[in-house]
Amino acid sequence: MTSRGRFKQFWNLVRKCKSNTSTSQNDISIEKLMEHFKAKFDINEYSGSVVINKADTFLQDKANALRGKPLTDISVDNVMITCSIAKMKIGCAPGLDGVMTEHHKYACNTNVVAVFRSIFNICLQFGIVPSNFRNGLLIKETTHSDTSVPNNYRPVTISPTLSKLMEIIILSHTQHQFSDAQFGFIEARGTEMAITLVNDVRKYCTQRGSRVYTYSLDAEGAFDAIPHSILFREASGVIPDQMWRILFDWYSDLKVYIRWKNSLSDCIQVLKGTRQGGLSSPFLLIYFISNLSTF
Numbered sequence: 001m002t003s004r005g006r007f008k009q010f011w012n013l014v015r016k017c018k019s020n021t022s023t024s025q026n027d028i029s030i031e032k033l034m035e036h037f038k039a040k041f042d043i044n045e046y047s048g049s050v051v052i053n054k055a056d057t058f059l060q061d062k063a064n065a066l067r068g069k070p071l072t073d074i075s076v077d078n079v080m081i082t083c084s085i086a087k088m089k090i091g092c093a094p095g096l097d098g099v100m101t102e103h104h105k106y107a108c109n110t111n112v113v114a115v116f117r118s119i120f121n122i123c124l125q126f127g128i129v130p131s132n133f134r135n136g137l138l139i140k141e142t143t144h145s146d147t148s149v150p151n152n153y154r155p156v157t158i159s160p161t162l163s164k165l166m167e168i169i170i171l172s173h174t175q176h177q178f179s180d181a182q183f184g185f186i187e188a189r190g191t192e193m194a195i196t197l198v199n200d201v202r203k204y205c206t207q208r209g210s211r212v213y214t215y216s217l218d219a220e221g222a223f224d225a226i227p228h229s230i231l232f233r234e235a236s237g238v239i240p241d242q243m244w245r246i247l248f249d250w251y252s253d254l255k256v257y258i259r260w261k262n263s264l265s266d267c268i269q270v271l272k273g274t275r276q277g278g279l280s281s282p283f284l285l286i287y288f289i290s291n292l293s294t295f
Contacts, residue, residue, distance in 0.1 A: 028148050030260040034268060036150035037138065037258065041270040043227050055229035062236060063248060066127060071242040074173055076120045078113050084168040088161075095160040096137050096257065104161060120166060127245030133163040135267070136275060138256040155224065157256055159278055167279040170243045174283065182286060224273035226288060228252075231274065234288050247280065 046052045085104050094100045108116075123129055136157035144152035178186060183194040198214065205212045228251045236244055254270035274281035 028150065030258060030263045030265050033140070033150055033153070033258050033260060034265045036153075037155060037256070038268050040155070040224060041256070041268060041272060043271045046227055046272075052227055052229055055227075055233040058233055058236075059229055059248070063245070066241060066245045071125060071127070071245070074124055074240070074242050076117055076124070076169055078110070078117055080169065080172075081113050081116050081120070081165070082108075084165055084172070087168055088164065092161075093139075093158050095158045095163075096135055097132060097160050099161045101161055101164075104165065116162070116165070120169060123166065123246055124242055127242070127249055129163070129166070129246060129250045132160055133166070133250060134253050134255055135160070136254070136256045136270075138258045138268075140258075140260075155256075157275055157278070159275060164279050166246075170246065171280060171283060174239050174243055176238045176283075176287065178286060178290060182290065184282075184286065186286075226274070226285070227272045228254075231284050231288055235284055238287060247284075251275075 043052075085108060088101045088104065090101050090105060092101055119130070136159050139156050139158060140153035141156055142153045146152060183189045183191060202212050202214075232244070232248050232251065235247070239247065254275065255267040256270055257267055258265040274284050
């Protein structure tokens, strides 16, 4: 077969795959996706759990102790907000409000920064967040060829850009030294370093005649699985009360909306999992994982 013939054969195969994908996508509806993710973010499976009940009791006691008590240990100023804006990544998709990082980076002036400062200081003082901070836009990613099955979709929540700015400020006051063995979601580290370490240990052992046994734990979907009460029970020991109270209030009424084609679903209550796309989510997840031995 000539090169031209092979290219034509390849192109026909590509068009066939595209056609099959398009057909299967038509088989799924926004109602079907909503039903799937509503069940995914529910916590019915943990009903009656002793661990969950203990965590709920602890959280209510802590929240009641802090509720209505103004905390002024931490405040933000214009410089802190300007520096936090500089840390934000551009090119990210906007949330439900349509505001992008570029709006903050290139359109903010002194007056706008002053408004942000007032909003954030009120949040810090009273442990509350604006209602739109709780709302996320859920988009679906999949590498599966069969896109008619809801379980083949990985949920990614896009948060309002202003809420990400608030998270940067929260994280700047939440310092915790994770183990040197933790590579994922740690600045200046990554999975490549973990793989290199495993390979170096393997080579060191095998060159000295020792057997090497390895095992891996698949934590697929970990971001979506942990009940909020467990997350915040663990985080209470490392996040300052002022920041903990904000995040606890934030997570107390999380909602997502699914965008599918030209439609937007009704809101879905999120009762477990960290906020995909939230800047504080990796911190909450890896701190939980590092303390699994306490359960």
